[in-house]
Amino acid sequence: xxxxxxxxxxRTRPPGRPxxxxxxxxxxEWIIRLCxxxxxxxxxxxxxxxxxxxxxxxxxxxxxxREFLFSTQWYPTSxxxxxxxxxxxxxxxLAVTVLAMLLAVPFGLGAAVFVSEFCGPxxxxxxxxxxxxxxxxxxxxxxxxxxxxxxxxxxxxTGAAVGVNVLNGGIILALMSVPIIVSIGEDALKAVPxxxxxxxIALGTxxxxxxxxxxxxxxxxGLLAAVLLGxxxxxxxxxxxxxxxxxxxxxxxxxxDPVRTLxxxxxxELGEAPEDSNxxxxxxxxxxxxxxxxxxxxxxxxxxxxxxxxx
Amino acid sequence: MVTPPKTIEVQNLxxxxxxxxxxxxxxxxxxxxxxxxxxxxxxxxxxxxxxCINRTIEFTPGVHLQGAVRVDGEDVQKVRDVxxxxxxxxxxxxxxxxxxxxxxxxxAFAPRCSGMRSRSELDGLVEQCLRQAALWxxxxxxxxxxxxxxxxxxxxxxxxxxxxSHQPEILCLxxxxxxxxxxxxxxxxxxxxxxxxxxxxxxxxxLVQQARRLADRTMFLWNGEIVELDxxxxxxxxxxxxxxxxxxxxxxxx
Numbered sequence: 001x002x003x004x005x006x007x008x009x010x011r012t013r014p015p016g017r018p019x020x021x022x023x024x025x026x027x028x029e030w031i032i033r034l035c036x037x038x039x040x041x042x043x044x045x046x047x048x049x050x051x052x053x054x055x056x057x058x059x060x061x062x063x064x065x066r067e068f069l070f071s072t073q074w075y076p077t078s079x080x081x082x083x084x085x086x087x088x089x090x091x092x093x094l095a096v097t098v099l100a101m102l103l104a105v106p107f108g109l110g111a112a113v114f115v116s117e118f119c120g121p122x123x124x125x126x127x128x129x130x131x132x133x134x135x136x137x138x139x140x141x142x143x144x145x146x147x148x149x150x151x152x153x154x155x156x157x158t159g160a161a162v163g164v165n166v167l168n169g170g171i172i173l174a175l176m177s178v179p180i181i182v183s184i185g186e187d188a189l190k191a192v193p194x195x196x197x198x199x200x201i202a203l204g205t206x207x208x209x210x211x212x213x214x215x216x217x218x219x220x221x222g223l224l225a226a227v228l229l230g231x232x233x234x235x236x237x238x239x240x241x242x243x244x245x246x247x248x249x250x251x252x253x254x255x256x257d258p259v260r261t262l263x264x265x266x267x268x269e270l271g272e273a274p275e276d277s278n279x280x281x282x283x284x285x286x287x288x289x290x291x292x293x294x295x296x297x298x299x300x301x302x303x304x305x306x307x308x309x310x311x
Numbered sequence: 312m313v314t315p316p317k318t319i320e321v322q323n324l325x326x327x328x329x330x331x332x333x334x335x336x337x338x339x340x341x342x343x344x345x346x347x348x349x350x351x352x353x354x355x356x357x358x359x360x361x362x363c364i365n366r367t368i369e370f371t372p373g374v375h376l377q378g379a380v381r382v383d384g385e386d387v388q389k390v391r392d393v394x395x396x397x398x399x400x401x402x403x404x405x406x407x408x409x410x411x412x413x414x415x416x417x418x419a420f421a422p423r424c425s426g427m428r429s430r431s432e433l434d435g436l437v438e439q440c441l442r443q444a445a446l447w448x449x450x451x452x453x454x455x456x457x458x459x460x461x462x463x464x465x466x467x468x469x470x471x472x473x474x475x476s477h478q479p480e481i482l483c484l485x486x487x488x489x490x491x492x493x494x495x496x497x498x499x500x501x502x503x504x505x506x507x508x509x510x511x512x513x514x515x516x517x518l519v520q521q522a523r524r525l526a527d528r529t530m531f532l533w534n535g536e537i538v539e540l541d542x543x544x545x546x547x548x549x550x551x552x553x554x555x556x557x558x559x560x561x562x563x564x565x
Contacts, residue, residue, distance in 0.1 A: 195404065197370070198370070201367055201370070202402035203420060203473065203477060217411060
């Protein structure tokens, strides 16, 4: 007979985890939580400080918000006729940004599709390295190219009197945004599960059908994020547009008109505005305006994405 | 007895991923309108074999292929229109892959890609395929919902409907029952028995009994070699030609 009697119970302490490990984990959790929340704190903090610097002008008597938003007259240092109208600057920013996006989005997304789906592995490695290099070029270098190379090219090909204008700034900004759109867009396409590709290919799709009918719809959220980051870079860019757009307060009527942007105005004038003067505060208010513009753009895009998702 | 014409011929096929050879020179053919069961443990090259037939193997980097796979007498490596070749072959993966589209669009995907535009034609085809896959009654009222919202078994039948949507001559199923319950599996098996009247079916499965129930002939693939390929009643008999077949089929190893 085999012995089937149960083995005697071994008395041991239940295996507990040491106290320091439990506490350590809790500590780690709090640190991670703090890291997560810090993004919100920083955004609120920046908004608060920028707004706090600008706030006194809003309540002072000789300033009207209406003029600030809708007047095209920007004479901040005038002795007799001080005017703080930023409409021309806003329009300048938007004109350059829109032009840049019209150029950069198709080009960038096209390049992302090519890198992700069409090119061979060796070319892909080379392209990715080069594109990242392109993204790392400092903006002042781009501005320099705009001021020298692009200026002469534009003057020669279009016959414009000044080569630093909306077109120049738009092209420079497009060149700066493309690498971002390509690398984020390529990541988004890469994140589409390979099983989608295999399933579609097994159904006999050509490469183009695969891209247009499966990959682009599946990656649309990521692609929109890529475009948004591109827009963010274009709107926030300062040095390059300062050098390439001509820096003239002016509502543009053609691509060849020089403009001035919100960011360039802050960069150029903040150093010379006496601290806590009206001019100084208005420049901070421009910061708030920029903040609001990017916020609205991000929010709209977010809503658009949600709309697409629901569908 | 006349042997039915061959649909697929595989001749001395060798397949290597980099330096590692996974299929060591196998030859067999698949006859028209038969169900060929392919059994064998994991890593024996079953899925790779299917991927050679519709040439999706070429998307795996570092793959090296020798020998020939002929579909309807045409070598798939030399075929001019690979997209037409793939449309001739329906492929069902082990885990259902719902394209991120509605149920209707999932099934209408392939016909649309090959140029079918007419709404009524598409409607008819979608209904026919969903009926063939025994899914129509469950989804006919919600064709516009996302395919990924269906349950696992329903999604798998959706992929079968999709594989039928380009009216293939050959249907390859790769362990289709891995993610679905036995009842649904039996329903799909009934479907396959119906489909065999119209097409050739290659059924890769690791459920030995499934091959026994469905397959006319069964191939036992092991470590990239064919151990046995014969009529199912022989393979599953007490005395198959190879001892290993008996042992695998009866659960002694594998």
